Amino acid sequence: MDTTNLLAAPLFQLGVHVISVGGVLLLGLGVVVFFALFFLMAAWRSARSRAVAEVQAAERARDAEIRMAEILKSQAEMQGRMQTMAEVFGSRQAELNQSIRERLDGMTSRIGQTMTEQSKSTHENLAKLQERLAVIDTAQNNIQALAGQVVQLQAILANKQTRGAFGQSRMEAIIADGLPLGAYEFQATLSNGNRPDCVVRMPNGMPSLVVDAKFPLEAWSAIRDAEAPEEKKLAIAQFRRDIEVHIRDISVKYLIQGETQETAFLFVPSESIFAEIHENFEGLVQKAHRSRIVIVSPSLLMLSIQVIQAVLKDARMREQAHLIQGEVIRLMEDVSRLDERVRKLQGHFMQANKDIDDILVSSNKVTRRGEKIEALEFGEKPEENAPRPPAKTADSTASATTGQLRLRVVEDE
Numbered sequence: 001m002d003t004t005n006l007l008a009a010p011l012f013q014l015g016v017h018v019i020s021v022g023g024v025l026l027l028g029l030g031v032v033v034f035f036a037l038f039f040l041m042a043a044w045r046s047a048r049s050r051a052v053a054e055v056q057a058a059e060r061a062r063d064a065e066i067r068m069a070e071i072l073k074s075q076a077e078m079q080g081r082m083q084t085m086a087e088v089f090g091s092r093q094a095e096l097n098q099s100i101r102e103r104l105d106g107m108t109s110r111i112g113q114t115m116t117e118q119s120k121s122t123h124e125n126l127a128k129l130q131e132r133l134a135v136i137d138t139a140q141n142n143i144q145a146l147a148g149q150v151v152q153l154q155a156i157l158a159n160k161q162t163r164g165a166f167g168q169s170r171m172e173a174i175i176a177d178g179l180p181l182g183a184y185e186f187q188a189t190l191s192n193g194n195r196p197d198c199v200v201r202m203p204n205g206m207p208s209l210v211v212d213a214k215f216p217l218e219a220w221s222a223i224r225d226a227e228a229p230e231e232k233k234l235a236i237a238q239f240r241r242d243i244e245v246h247i248r249d250i251s252v253k254y255l256i257q258g259e260t261q262e263t264a265f266l267f268v269p270s271e272s273i274f275a276e277i278h279e280n281f282e283g284l285v286q287k288a289h290r291s292r293i294v295i296v297s298p299s300l301l302m303l304s305i306q307v308i309q310a311v312l313k314d315a316r317m318r319e320q321a322h323l324i325q326g327e328v329i330r331l332m333e334d335v336s337r338l339d340e341r342v343r344k345l346q347g348h349f350m351q352a353n354k355d356i357d358d359i360l361v362s363s364n365k366v367t368r369r370g371e372k373i374e375a376l377e378f379g380e381k382p383e384e385n386a387p388r389p390p391a392k393t394a395d396s397t398a399s400a401t402t403g404q405l406r407l408r409v410v411e412d413e
Helices: 002-008 021-158 160-178 217-225 229-254 271-280 282-290 298-319 321-375 394-412
Strands: 010-014 017-020 184-186 198-200 209-212 264-267 293-296
Touching (some): 160 184, 229 264, 271 298, 293 298
Parallel strands (some): 264 293
Antiparallel strands (some): 184 198
């Protein structure tokens, strides 16, 4: 009873619940049992895990053995294949070496041939180069000679008189090359007593065209030779004055009403001077136009001469138009006579063709009669020893044959 009372004795009170000693002991016993079961379960699980791990390790060991066996087998196969490949590579290496040797031999031969051809080509090129060098030497000599001529030309242009003669000679060469004789005149005298450098005769009684070649080249040379700006400015002013004076002289001396054209040419013997005048001296060009003076370079003068030449040709053709018309009329008469004679000849040919057709008809009939005669049989052939009839002459035979043919032809007709 004491033990029972002791276990039932209250230990402490929790709210309305009274916790006794027996309850606490039961609770502790329950906790001990719970932990004991927990540790047993943990030990069982650990043992099971070890068993599974051992099984898996055994399986892995068997798999490793199987794989090792397979690896050994594969290694053996690989060694066999490697040996086979070594043998194949050895044979291929021998073939490759043989092919390389053959190709090297062929390449060596081709290289030798190419080097021979290249050497030959090099010799030929060197020979051609020597020829070209000889040509270059000749050209250099020509250039040196031309340089000497240029120096001579500079010496000529340095003199005022020779410079004027140079422009005059160049203008005369252009006009003489482009126009026929009689269409121009150098140093002709006008009605006022002045003598221009050239007068071009225009067709159909039109006034003549005056060409002046006395361009003031000395003033232009002074502009080129000027070094200081002040000298160049003075040279430009002098050039303007010289050109203006020269334009006024041409307008006063050479433009004559009814005798010369209303426009005259001022010839500049250099294309570069002509270009610079139009580029830098536009006022002089406009003043020349207002004075009815045209500044021309060698190319423009040549073009103008070609136009005048075409006008002269047209005028000559117009003058000869009536002669050409008469010749055309006579030509048409000759063509008419030729047509009449051709028609007569055509009639003769047609008659001849008709006669030939008649002759062919008669010859065909004669041929058919001859074939009929050949088809006839005249009995037995004469013996060889039998006396032959007297031979007829060729004329008698021909006449008889001709008579028979005529008789047959008459009968057939």
